[in-house]
Amino acid sequence: MFKKDVVFLHAPSVYDFRKDTIMFGPISDVVPSSATFEMYPVGITSIADALEQTGFNVQIINLAYQMLRDPKYDVEKVISRLNPRMFAIDLHWLPHAHGSIEVAKIVKKYHPHTPVVFGGLSASYYHEELINYPWVDFVLRGDSTEEPMKQLVLAIRRGMPVNDIPNLTWKTPDGKVRVNPLTHVPDNMDYVSIPSYSYCVRSVFKYANLHNTVPYLKWLNYPITALLTSRGCTQNCSICGGSQAAYKKICNREKPAYRSPKTMVEDILFLQKLGRAPIFILNDFRMAGPAHTEEFLKLLKEADIKNELVFELFFPGDDNFFAKLADAVPKFSLEITLESHLERIRRFNGKFAVPNEVFENTVASAFKYGCRKIDIFFMTGIPKQSYHDAISCVDYCRELLDKFNADKRLCFFVAPLAPFLDPGCLAFENPEKYGYRQFYKTLEEHRQGLTMPSWKYILSYETDSMTRDEIVEATYEAALRLNELKKEYNLIEEQLYRQIDYRIRTARDIIREIDQIMTLSDEKEKKLKLNEIRVKVAQVNKGSLCGEDELTWPITERFASFFSLFKVLVSLFFKEWALFFNRIGFELKEWSYSRNQRMAMASNSKNDAAL
Template sequence: MYDMIFLHAPSVYDFRERATLWGPISDLIPSTPVFDMYPIGFATLLAHLQNQGYRVRIVNLAARMVRSPRFDPDRMIAQLEARVFGIDLHWLPHAHGALAVAERVKRYHPDAAVVLGGYSATYFHRELVGLPSVDYVLRGDSTELPLERLLEHTVRGTPPVDVPNLTWKTGEGEIRVNDLTYVPQVLDDLSLDYGSVVRSVVRDLDLLNYVPFSHWLEYPIMAALTVKGCTQNCAICGGSAAAARLLSGRERPAYRAPERLAADVRRLGSMSRAPVFVLGDLRQAGMDYARRFFRAVQGFEGPVLVEFFWPVDRAYAEELAAALPNFLVEFSPESHDPEVRKASGKPYSNEGIEKTIEACLAVGARRFDLFFMIGLPHQSPTSVLDTVEYCRGLLSRFDDGRLIPFIAPLAPFLDPGSLAYEHPERFGYIRHAWTLDDHRRLLLQPTWKHILSYETRWMTRDVLADVTYEAGFRLNRLKREMGLISLAKAEETEARIGQARQLMQQIESLMHQYEGTELDRALLKLKPQIDKANTSTVCDKSELDVKVGLVPFKLLNLARIGFGLDTAQCP
């Protein structure tokens, strides 16, 4: 028996039996529309508990379900044995799947404890603990020590009255909310190199349950964490400074020491030929922090993906290129319109965006991904389409194939704790969901448009969906025109957009004709077409990937890690 098993659920538990037009909600992230990527916290929690002598494992139910139609999650849950089952409810799209998994754990293992964690679990902690299937919620962005203490109480059979950050219920059903006092100010005690995950794979002779997302074996991108919390206050972000204060009691960001971060990058790069994604803008802690990282990581030649939260100048780009010659950039200005951007919490100019692109390309960036969003404050349909025209100007100016623009909707939900969620009127949002159960029920709607938890003063759900497809259609054609994608790929994407538009009309017609089980039966007749249109709707997801060769892993180094050998200096 394990002391603890972490379970990652799909967004909707029975998604394989449903006909849902998910649309472009996951086009710009590695996972599928059922959000099969578990949070990085699983790896840090696994490492921490194993270092304390506990037997722990991870089971990515969502990825298993995506990879194999024959995989039976109920059977897997029933076969597992653990004192405690941990289920992530980090991002709100898991509202249905996480609760369904919790219910099944209680059905098959009534004596086991069920604990949920993550941003969304934190926000809805009282509602969750009020459910029969949930015993505990650990709140905040750092739960390693609280979870260790909770396991101690579980083993001893004592009430967890002294476990920080814990919401729980007594034997009489009374809900208790312990103070949120565990808010570490540095991240240097965390194990962030995935070594424990690799060793667990070898120990359990079990690879498929540990993969972070379904196609990770084909594209093993790794993440290095610089920070918890943020210095920025983007209106729609559930990880903003305001959200961190509300959800995690974090008054200021906590950083990983730059030298440790550099060691993480080297260690992760020793396992995989895919990029190491450095999460968080290195400049948030100041230029001294960034320069210490650059000195420590000097000489690492693998691909590294870095984020910019605001524009950079040529001097910074040169320092970045000198330290990481194989760097790639992700920058998300959200809109071409400075007024829309300012209303979203990004008060910088188009000139700043363009100088950033120019500087990074000039110093040798391998590629520069530019992300735009649909569904922002003060954003009209005309503004969305003007963003595509702005991309045309950028691609004409920086015409060497390394600048790649993307556009997608803010979907499916507003992040709980974000400024837009907490103050919808101020930012022009009209919310359609308030409780966790509201969001869970929305996930059962037939299309992504009907799943949306919001509309804005400038765009209804109908308008937002229509302009999303049109913007995707135009940007796809622009990429083909500029030679960023092949004619064949452009035609495939255009066909998927056309099919998705047609399916949206068909589904809405069925919704007017039927309801309940009759509607479900009618929708299932469209399932083959819907499933075909669900991935890479407004762009091909492969556009996000960097070529990694036929063998994406560094197998010898993985073997060394798996058998407990040090590979920190591996090339």
């Protein structure tokens, strides 16, 4: 009934992934989404919800998910049929540098006069380069663009100037670039729900389409949810685009903005009405300080939480903390990105910069108070890490298994720092200090890099301790050794061990085959040879370093009871109707505004004529 004000489009990492032969390798093996990176940034839902609460009409379309789900999904046909006042495309992490810009091209092909706005951390970092693409009209910078986005949409509706909209980079009609000050940096997050699951469920009613807002390909089979506890970070890890230094440079954020314990618990209670899958609490909530931590744990205990909660740890925990955590929730698990078992590397890099003994005491305390699972992540390609340093992480995993009596709650993973160094992080800004040689620096270089035939060539760096070849080889060798260790200690079954072993060795062989193809001088022959191995590449792109179930937590039921779901759905159905009537009021107000503007213009014209 109402014209859409904004359609958010989430692009795949590489737009032509269904046609091109690109071995993405293990760049996404330890995250829920595939190498297509179909999981859209959680901030899209909070922006969409904020716009709808105001009265705007908004839709999210996860193009990447739809393209994965349906090989015949026609992106151009879908986009050509849309007719919003504005398109919004996310460029949060750099792996979307190719797909996002290609989608913007398609938008302008069918809607040359409809504005296109970009947002996200990478868009913010590269805003002055991004705005110079002919398919981009606006870039909203920063980590909290709900309010600037509302101002921009209203300005577009009314044909008003955008000079005073904070955080906005834009082009004048004659093509000159203007950069408004980045001043909208809220110091708390209680004005939004991140993600806004309420918006996602309501949109299913509104557009009669379940798949447009599904976050990743296998979510319906394993519907884990997540809550973001903060924007910004107190930690300053050298290779992290979400570090303190990166947020300062990209978002003008001096300190993190937190969600209050009350609003977080309210969202957890809402989520458990929808389902019984684990809820992932993103970022270490303890960053906000002892008082915040105590209040959150107190409210969790009072709320009688049913779901398992999965917490990230950015620094150690002790008996006191885990005792309170166990008392507050029925089930909990942990995720710890250790990156390296070597203390000297962790100190230099700023990640979990404590002695191994302190880390091991954290593990012991967590197990003592009933932690169900601890995922521990190691990385290859980090600063000051040699080939031997990278693969010897498996020896440390053995030490941990021996120390903790081969406890099956210990889950180990190894993955490369890939495909790119995050813009804004300390290592990206000071590569020589952290031992990096960068192959790509500009947005366009990263965009072109994503189209290379294997993840070795997509890598944007090598270090003073390892070449690209050594980073690739260390990743596969460490993964093979870790797989052997898991079988030896009965952490995985024989069949899974054999599957992973086969996938890793096949992936390594394909990398070498692509290396041989890349030596060919004839481009046509090179393309033909790459096309011949396309099926094999597609198979290893589905994941090679670990089993899918290793990254999940056991659940007995995916969704809540019929009665619980029915109550939530009815509530949201009436909420959508309330927003519908709110939208009518908003449209009437805008119609009145437009009418008054036309009358004022007509009056001014008469006066000018009289003069």
